[in-house]
Structure formats: C-alpha cells, structure tokens
Amino acid sequence: MQLKIALAGNPNAGKTTLFNQLTGARQHVGNYPGITVDQKEGCIIRGEQKITITDLPGTYSMTAYSVEELVARDYLVNERPDVVIDIVDSSNLERNLYLTCQFLELGVPLVIALNMIDVAKDRGIEIKVDQLSRLLNVPVIPIIARSGFGQDDLIEAAILTASQAGPWISREISYGKDLDTTLDTLVTEITENSFMTDTYPPRYTAIKYLENDEQILEKGQENNADLAGSLEQTVASVADHTLKTLDVYPEAVIADQRYGYIKSIIRQGVETHRFDTDRLYTSDKMDKVLTNRLIGPIIMLLILFGLYHLTFNLSELPVAQLESFFGWLGGIVDKTLPDGLIKSMITSGVIDGVGGILGFVPLIMFMFFGIAVLEDSGYLARVAFMMDRVFRIFGLHGSSVMPFIVSGGIAGGCAVPGVMATRTLRSPKERMATLLTVPFMNCGAKLPVLALLIGAFFHENKALYMFLFTMLAWVVALLTAKLLRSTVLRGDPTPFIMELPPYRYPTIRGLLIHTWERTYQYIKKAGTVILGISILLWALMTFPGLDNEKVKNFDQQRQQAITSFSSEVMEEINLKAKPLSEEAGTLSEKLSTINNAEAEATLRYSIAGRIGGAMESVTRFAGFDWRTNIALLGGFAAKEVIVSTLGTAYSMGEVDVGESDSLGQKLKNDSHWNRVVAVAALVFIMFYAPCFITVVCIAKESSWNWAFFSIGFNTFFAFLSAVAIYQIGMFFQLA
Amino acid sequence: MRRKRGKNSDCCLSDRVRGCFGRRGCAAKNIHSPLRNCRGRVRVCKVNGDxxxxxxxxxxxxxxxxxADIICAENNSQCLVKVNGGTISLDPATSENILVTNL
Incomplete structure (x- = not known):
C-alpha cells in the first residue's frame, strides 16, 4: 500500500527544503514566506514501502484567512494523508506550535520535525525533545533540513505513526469556561445531527464556528441550513458575551488560550535559553539599519545598482567569447556544407537564432546568482517590506511586491510564476491589478533584448541604462496599477501583515543550485521551444523563394559585374587572397552589394517579410522597419525569440558568415537603427503583450477576458509610448 | 514623563529625521497608544479593526x-515588530489599530 505523507508548517519553516532533501526534487526554495502557493508531490521508496510526499503551502493557522490556508486544509480533509509531518522552526518554537495545536485539534496523525535545531543552538536555545514529545503525545524528531540531518529517523517515525493511526480524534484544549460550555453545546448538536462529521471531527467544526471560519460556515449552510443557523446563533450569543466582558471576539480568546496551552508545555522545562530572551539578534540589528526609512531605500538602490554593475562587468568577457564561438561555428558550417536550404537553416535558423540566445547565458547566470544571494540571505523580503510603502500609493498591496520581484523586478525573473504568486493576495481587485501589471517587469526573456540593444547603442554606461530601464518598468507597472485601481478595479485597500525571515548566510551549494536551476531552464527553453520557433520563423522568412525572373535578373547583374573585369580578378577573389588588389576589391564590393540586395529581396518576398512589410505602414511611426516587425511578431510566442529572429533576419542578408559582425554591431551599422529607435524598441518590447504562456496563465488565474485585455491594453500602451519616444526623439534630433 | 507628540507636530525637517531614527518618545507607561507611535519593548493591550x-x-x-519589541524606528509608516521570536511587518493602518503600553 502506498503511504501518503503531507509536509505542513509555518511559512519559511523549511518544508520545501525538506521536501527536496527527501525526494531529490528541485522545487524552488527561498528565504521569504509564501514561495509555495500550491501543493507539490514527490515519491520515495523506503525498503518496500512506497511513499508519496506532498509539500503544502506554509500557513499560520488552519482557519480560512488566506488561499494557502485553504489549500492546506482542503488537502488534509479531502485527501486524508496517513500522517502529517509538521515542520517546526526550533528557533521560534512558541509561535510554530500554534499551528501544531490546530493539527492536534483536527486529529490528524502527527509527527513533529523540529527543524533548524542548529540555528536554535546558536541562539542559545536548548529544546528537550523527549519532554516535548511526552507532553504533546506525538513523536518529535530534531532535524536540519538543509543538511539532511535526522531525515531517516523522521521518515521511520512517520511510517510508524501511520501504521498505528486510528480515526481522527480532536485533542481537547480548554478555552475558558464560557467558550468550553458553548463548545460542548455545539459538539452535542453536531454529533447528534452527524453535521459534516464525515469531513471534520465534531469538536473541530465547533471551534471553526467559534472562529467565524467563512469556508466552514458556508459549507455548513449548504449541508444543513437549519442546523447551521442554530449553531451560528449560539456562536453569536457567546461572541456578544465576550465582546461585552472582554472586548474581544471569541477567536482572540481561542488564540490566547492556545498560546497559554503552548506556554504551559514550554515552561515545563521543554525550552531553556542560555541568553537573555529579550535581546535583539544580529538580524534585528541589521533590520534597524537596512529597513530604516531614510537609509534603507538608499542602500536598496545601491545594492541593485551594484548587482547590475557586477553582472555586466563580469559577464562581458564570457559573452564576447561565446559570441565569437558561435561566429566560428557558423563559419565552419558555411565552409563545410554545400549551399542550399539546409545550410541556410543551420546557419540562419539554428546558429544565429539559438546561438544569439545562448550567447547571453553568462549574463543570465551572473544575474541569477546575484538574485539568489539576495533571496537566500533574506534581503529580498526586506525589499518587499520597503516597497510596500510605495505600493500603497499606487493602490497595490504589500504582498504584490513578491509577484513583481518574481516576475523580474530585479530583471531576470519570469512572469508565469509571478502571475501564480498573486494567489497570496486576498483582495480580488488588488490581485487583478497585480496580475495585469506583473508582465511589465523585465523577465529573463527580455534580458537578452535589453543587453543587446543597450550593449549596441549605450555601450559606455551599460549598467546605468540597465538600471534605468528596470526602474522604468517599475514606474510604468505602478502607474498602470494606479490607473486600473482608480477605474475598472476600484476598491478599498486591504491590510498588509507579513513575517520577515531572519537574515541567513546563503550556502554556496544553495546559491549554485538556484543559479543552475534557473539558468538550466533558460538553456532548455532555448534548445527546445526557441529552437522550434526559430526554425519556423526561418521557414517563414525563406519561403516562398524569389521568383525565377528576379533570380535571373540578379544573376545577370552578377555576370555583368564579373565580365567587366578580367578573369584573373575573379580568380583572386575565389582564392581569397589577402590583401586584395584594388580591382578585386571593387569587384568584391559590387558582388556583395548585389548579393545583399538579392537576400533582402528574398526576405521581403517571404511570408514573414510580407507581413512585416504590411505592418511597416503603421510601425514606421515608432521607427520600426519590416525586419524589426518580424522579430516583434515572434515575441508574441516568447520574448527570447525577438533576439533570435533579429539574428536570423539580419544574418540572411550576410554574405560571409565566417567574418560576420555580432548582431549588436549589425544593428548599429544598419541605417534603420539609431539610439532613438533603440529606446523606442526597448520600451515597446518591455511593455507590449505578455508572451503566450503568460497569457494562458493569466486566463487560468482570472479569465480569458482579462487575458485578452492584457494583450490589447499592453500592446496599445507600448505602441503609443514607442511612437511618442520616436517622434519626440527624432524631432529633437537625439538619434 | 515624556511629552507625547502626534504626527502633525513634525514641524521641521530635523524632527522628521529624528523620527526616522527612532529618537521620538512614546506615550507614557500605562497609557494605551497606537503601536506605530512607539518604540522599544511594549505590551499589546488591544487589537482593533477587521x-x-x-x-x-x-x-x-x-x-x-x-x-513585543518594536524593531524599526517609528516612522509613521510601516512597523517591524518582533514577537515570539518572529519579525512581523505591519502597514500603517494595522499598526494604528494595535494599542500598546511601554514596558
């Protein structure tokens, strides 16, 4: 029989770290709360026992206050795992045991994993594991999820607990005389009427009624409206009583009593402190400076600017080397393969297309490494905290910060997980505003475009321009959010409460894993999806070929040029003699001009060329020529394709691939491109329709109407901005 | 007893800067005051709101x-509160609704 184990616990307690250690999975782990928003499954085999492990989102309670809590609770009551491993942060025992109390009240077979026991030790906290286990009457296993310490014991304890588990029975915790009397009344009514007893233990349902749990109240109404009404009336009268006597609702009394229960356990010698418990740890002292209202934002901007500076400086050499490598590879293919479609596809479609993207791997890798350092150290959560102040002005919620950062707020994320991360927002309107604006961030796919155009046209201050374009993405996203929140998504703001994780030293292993897993995704996408799209776009740029008459015309032009010189001159060119004589040089130049004209005519005649050409009548107002149009169209599928399509479009006019310039150089030398066009193109690419996968994700998370809205609105806004930039720039002759 | 000063008493830049570094006092002991106006160690007396x-x-x-310990300096915006070993960030409206006394 397959055993089902669920990993549950507070946010940032180390559930996903343990899940990865146990299953060998590579789920994303970060030092900030709310990374896991959905359950994830993995399988392991111990001896002959097959075990399915489910990683649940982090929760503070089992009451329906947020989506994560609903996901976790629904999983527990619907899937009925054989055992729940409650991951408890040892350095914050009291708060973490609050959730444990609720698992005990739900009656699930429980094993406590006392995680980060090393951190607790460093803080002078000693936990008597046996004593805690005896008082709670559940197995407690100390573990260090990061190193794998104690995981075998934990799985053994879980298997044993599962084998001994009976029906779910609520643990009884006293909530004071008033509430206990009411609870008894409610439990009697629930039991007598078998009210939702197939899903929840009677006492648990009663407690949730007292806690005013919306989901349970709703389910109760659907199940038995009369009884639900009667229970609600009983609860209302006790709530009225607690309000009059204690000035609080019953849920506050319940929370207080639960903490009292936990304290009574901890004070029986379970936890001893070597240091003063009131002292502020280094983490808190750092927060005093790093989140300071004046210094904090300045430090944040310096850190982000430093990140760009280092990324560009360190990646410059490897990017140049990779570019030369793909140039060399193109040359080899050009020399080896006979002229024809296969050669054209490999050089223009594969090498220039995919190579153009893979050339940016070092830059992407350094950027991901920097982000991993910020994330693993816990600083990213502080960025969210500081940005909350700004977000409120624009009608967004503090929890919107994480989706923005995940989507590429520090350049290099992805809008798909960003859109999914909006699930942590409770208010539907704030969530929609976040969901529709996160695609404005500079995701990893836009990075190569930014790097290419900034590198080509603003070479002198690459890091500064990268920083400015990232800031621009933020400004536009926030202003759009404000516009949406003031019009179609008008509504009151909801409060922001978030736990900040302590600062931690990132481990080299963790940083390398994070960097590699993201870089690998990038490389994998380049080698699969982007390769496919590149070949498809190459085909669209190649077929139908130029008609015979035009080809003949170019042949005639070539023949005329050759016959106007002696045969020795042509022989000199064929032998590739260096340096060429003056006559040979002139002929070579003439032939190049004819070849380029033929390549351009072929490209223009192709399906993609015709589409790009047809669009030129509109896009010329933004300074985009037909080749750029083809690339921008490709970008609807995936933003990486923009660079690869530009690479293909511009390499198809090449005469000698072996001695070709880099794409950036080609754009710089092209008469259609200049600084103003580059900025207009950058702005358009940053803000136009999200890629296809993001659109599908938006539709899944909201509706197709909103998904189409994001395509239409973003493209319209991006085009207007690009037109404004181009027209103003050209008027003031900034090119 | 320290003089209690409200948000509107920030008449000059030096006062505002001082406020950012937590140099401003809180209500006297035994007087309930919103959390965002305090610093140091406090006891939560009442939580209002939704x-x-x-x-x-x-x-x-x-x-x-x-x-609880208020970690960040009082700044009339967000607050960082250390409670039971965890650090919780609160927005201005929420911290306004938490009444505390200095310890």
Missing part, C-alpha cells in the same frame, strides 16, 4: 497581552 485581520494577527502571535 475581525479576520485580528484573527490572522493572533495566529501570527500578535494578540492582547503579548509582549
């Missing part, structure tokens, strides 16, 4: 009777 938000805060360890 019922769900109060319950959520309680699940995070912030409920009447609990002792």
């Amino acid at each position: 019922r769900k938000v109060c319950a959520k805060m309680a699940s995070m360890g912030l409920y009447p009777g609990v002792e």
Whole structure:
C-alpha cells in the first residue's frame, strides 16, 4: 500500500527544503514566506514501502484567512494523508506550535520535525525533545533540513505513526469556561445531527464556528441550513458575551488560550535559553539599519545598482567569447556544407537564432546568482517590506511586491510564476491589478533584448541604462496599477501583515543550485521551444523563394559585374587572397552589394517579410522597419525569440558568415537603427503583450477576458509610448 | 514623563529625521497608544479593526497581552515588530489599530 505523507508548517519553516532533501526534487526554495502557493508531490521508496510526499503551502493557522490556508486544509480533509509531518522552526518554537495545536485539534496523525535545531543552538536555545514529545503525545524528531540531518529517523517515525493511526480524534484544549460550555453545546448538536462529521471531527467544526471560519460556515449552510443557523446563533450569543466582558471576539480568546496551552508545555522545562530572551539578534540589528526609512531605500538602490554593475562587468568577457564561438561555428558550417536550404537553416535558423540566445547565458547566470544571494540571505523580503510603502500609493498591496520581484523586478525573473504568486493576495481587485501589471517587469526573456540593444547603442554606461530601464518598468507597472485601481478595479485597500525571515548566510551549494536551476531552464527553453520557433520563423522568412525572373535578373547583374573585369580578378577573389588588389576589391564590393540586395529581396518576398512589410505602414511611426516587425511578431510566442529572429533576419542578408559582425554591431551599422529607435524598441518590447504562456496563465488565474485585455491594453500602451519616444526623439534630433 | 507628540507636530525637517531614527518618545507607561507611535519593548493591550485581520494577527502571535519589541524606528509608516521570536511587518493602518503600553 502506498503511504501518503503531507509536509505542513509555518511559512519559511523549511518544508520545501525538506521536501527536496527527501525526494531529490528541485522545487524552488527561498528565504521569504509564501514561495509555495500550491501543493507539490514527490515519491520515495523506503525498503518496500512506497511513499508519496506532498509539500503544502506554509500557513499560520488552519482557519480560512488566506488561499494557502485553504489549500492546506482542503488537502488534509479531502485527501486524508496517513500522517502529517509538521515542520517546526526550533528557533521560534512558541509561535510554530500554534499551528501544531490546530493539527492536534483536527486529529490528524502527527509527527513533529523540529527543524533548524542548529540555528536554535546558536541562539542559545536548548529544546528537550523527549519532554516535548511526552507532553504533546506525538513523536518529535530534531532535524536540519538543509543538511539532511535526522531525515531517516523522521521518515521511520512517520511510517510508524501511520501504521498505528486510528480515526481522527480532536485533542481537547480548554478555552475558558464560557467558550468550553458553548463548545460542548455545539459538539452535542453536531454529533447528534452527524453535521459534516464525515469531513471534520465534531469538536473541530465547533471551534471553526467559534472562529467565524467563512469556508466552514458556508459549507455548513449548504449541508444543513437549519442546523447551521442554530449553531451560528449560539456562536453569536457567546461572541456578544465576550465582546461585552472582554472586548474581544471569541477567536482572540481561542488564540490566547492556545498560546497559554503552548506556554504551559514550554515552561515545563521543554525550552531553556542560555541568553537573555529579550535581546535583539544580529538580524534585528541589521533590520534597524537596512529597513530604516531614510537609509534603507538608499542602500536598496545601491545594492541593485551594484548587482547590475557586477553582472555586466563580469559577464562581458564570457559573452564576447561565446559570441565569437558561435561566429566560428557558423563559419565552419558555411565552409563545410554545400549551399542550399539546409545550410541556410543551420546557419540562419539554428546558429544565429539559438546561438544569439545562448550567447547571453553568462549574463543570465551572473544575474541569477546575484538574485539568489539576495533571496537566500533574506534581503529580498526586506525589499518587499520597503516597497510596500510605495505600493500603497499606487493602490497595490504589500504582498504584490513578491509577484513583481518574481516576475523580474530585479530583471531576470519570469512572469508565469509571478502571475501564480498573486494567489497570496486576498483582495480580488488588488490581485487583478497585480496580475495585469506583473508582465511589465523585465523577465529573463527580455534580458537578452535589453543587453543587446543597450550593449549596441549605450555601450559606455551599460549598467546605468540597465538600471534605468528596470526602474522604468517599475514606474510604468505602478502607474498602470494606479490607473486600473482608480477605474475598472476600484476598491478599498486591504491590510498588509507579513513575517520577515531572519537574515541567513546563503550556502554556496544553495546559491549554485538556484543559479543552475534557473539558468538550466533558460538553456532548455532555448534548445527546445526557441529552437522550434526559430526554425519556423526561418521557414517563414525563406519561403516562398524569389521568383525565377528576379533570380535571373540578379544573376545577370552578377555576370555583368564579373565580365567587366578580367578573369584573373575573379580568380583572386575565389582564392581569397589577402590583401586584395584594388580591382578585386571593387569587384568584391559590387558582388556583395548585389548579393545583399538579392537576400533582402528574398526576405521581403517571404511570408514573414510580407507581413512585416504590411505592418511597416503603421510601425514606421515608432521607427520600426519590416525586419524589426518580424522579430516583434515572434515575441508574441516568447520574448527570447525577438533576439533570435533579429539574428536570423539580419544574418540572411550576410554574405560571409565566417567574418560576420555580432548582431549588436549589425544593428548599429544598419541605417534603420539609431539610439532613438533603440529606446523606442526597448520600451515597446518591455511593455507590449505578455508572451503566450503568460497569457494562458493569466486566463487560468482570472479569465480569458482579462487575458485578452492584457494583450490589447499592453500592446496599445507600448505602441503609443514607442511612437511618442520616436517622434519626440527624432524631432529633437537625439538619434 | 515624556511629552507625547502626534504626527502633525513634525514641524521641521530635523524632527522628521529624528523620527526616522527612532529618537521620538512614546506615550507614557500605562497609557494605551497606537503601536506605530512607539518604540522599544511594549505590551499589546488591544487589537482593533477587521475581525479576520485580528484573527490572522493572533495566529501570527500578535494578540492582547503579548509582549513585543518594536524593531524599526517609528516612522509613521510601516512597523517591524518582533514577537515570539518572529519579525512581523505591519502597514500603517494595522499598526494604528494595535494599542500598546511601554514596558
């Protein structure tokens, strides 16, 4: 029989770290709360026992206050795992045991994993594991999820607990005389009427009624409206009583009593402190400076600017080397393969297309490494905290910060997980505003475009321009959010409460894993999806070929040029003699001009060329020529394709691939491109329709109407901005 | 007893800068004051506001009777509160609704 184990616990307690250690999975782990928003499954085999492990989102309670809590609770009551491993942060025992109390009240077979026991030790906290286990009457296993310490014991304890588990029975915790009397009344009514007893233990349902749990109240109404009404009336009268006597609702009394229960356990010698418990740890002292209202934002901007500076400086050499490598590879293919479609596809479609993207791997890798350092150290959560102040002005919620950062707020994320991360927002309107604006961030796919155009046209201050374009993405996203929140998504703001994780030293292993897993995704996408799209776009740029008459015309032009010189001159060119004589040089130049004209005519005649050409009548107002149009169209599928399509479009006019310039150089030398066009193109690419996968994700998370809205609105806004930039720039002759 | 000063008494830049570094005092002991106006170690006396938000805060360890350390300097915007070993960030409206006394 397959055993089902669920990993549950507070946010940032180390559930996903343990899940990865146990299953060998590579789920994303970060030092900030709310990374896991959905359950994830993995399988392991111990001896002959097959075990399915489910990683649940982090929760503070089992009451329906947020989506994560609903996901976790629904999983527990619907899937009925054989055992729940409650991951408890040892350095914050009291708060973490609050959730444990609720698992005990739900009656699930429980094993406590006392995680980060090393951190607790460093803080002078000693936990008597046996004593805690005896008082709670559940197995407690100390573990260090990061190193794998104690995981075998934990799985053994879980298997044993599962084998001994009976029906779910609520643990009884006293909530004071008033509430206990009411609870008894409610439990009697629930039991007598078998009210939702197939899903929840009677006492648990009663407690949730007292806690005013919306989901349970709703389910109760659907199940038995009369009884639900009667229970609600009983609860209302006790709530009225607690309000009059204690000035609080019953849920506050319940929370207080639960903490009292936990304290009574901890004070029986379970936890001893070597240091003063009131002292502020280094983490808190750092927060005093790093989140300071004046210094904090300045430090944040310096850190982000430093990140760009280092990324560009360190990646410059490897990017140049990779570019030369793909140039060399193109040359080899050009020399080896006979002229024809296969050669054209490999050089223009594969090498220039995919190579153009893979050339940016070092830059992407350094950027991901920097982000991993910020994330693993816990600083990213502080960025969210500081940005909350700004977000409120624009009608967004503090929890919107994480989706923005995940989507590429520090350049290099992805809008798909960003859109999914909006699930942590409770208010539907704030969530929609976040969901529709996160695609404005500079995701990893836009990075190569930014790097290419900034590198080509603003070479002198690459890091500064990268920083400015990232800031621009933020400004536009926030202003759009404000516009949406003031019009179609008008509504009151909801409060922001978030736990900040302590600062931690990132481990080299963790940083390398994070960097590699993201870089690998990038490389994998380049080698699969982007390769496919590149070949498809190459085909669209190649077929139908130029008609015979035009080809003949170019042949005639070539023949005329050759016959106007002696045969020795042509022989000199064929032998590739260096340096060429003056006559040979002139002929070579003439032939190049004819070849380029033929390549351009072929490209223009192709399906993609015709589409790009047809669009030129509109896009010329933004300074985009037909080749750029083809690339921008490709970008609807995936933003990486923009660079690869530009690479293909511009390499198809090449005469000698072996001695070709880099794409950036080609754009710089092209008469259609200049600084103003580059900025207009950058702005358009940053803000136009999200890629296809993001659109599908938006539709899944909201509706197709909103998904189409994001395509239409973003493209319209991006085009207007690009037109404004181009027209103003050209008027003031900034090119 | 320190003089209690409200938000509107920030008449000059030096006062505002001082406020950012937590140099401003809180209400006297035994007087309930919004958390965002305080610093140092406090005891939570009452949590007002939306019922769900109060319950959520309680699940995070912030409920009447609990002792907490205000980490960030009082700045009339967000607050960082250390309670039961965890650090919780609160927005201005929420911290306004938490009444505390200095310890």
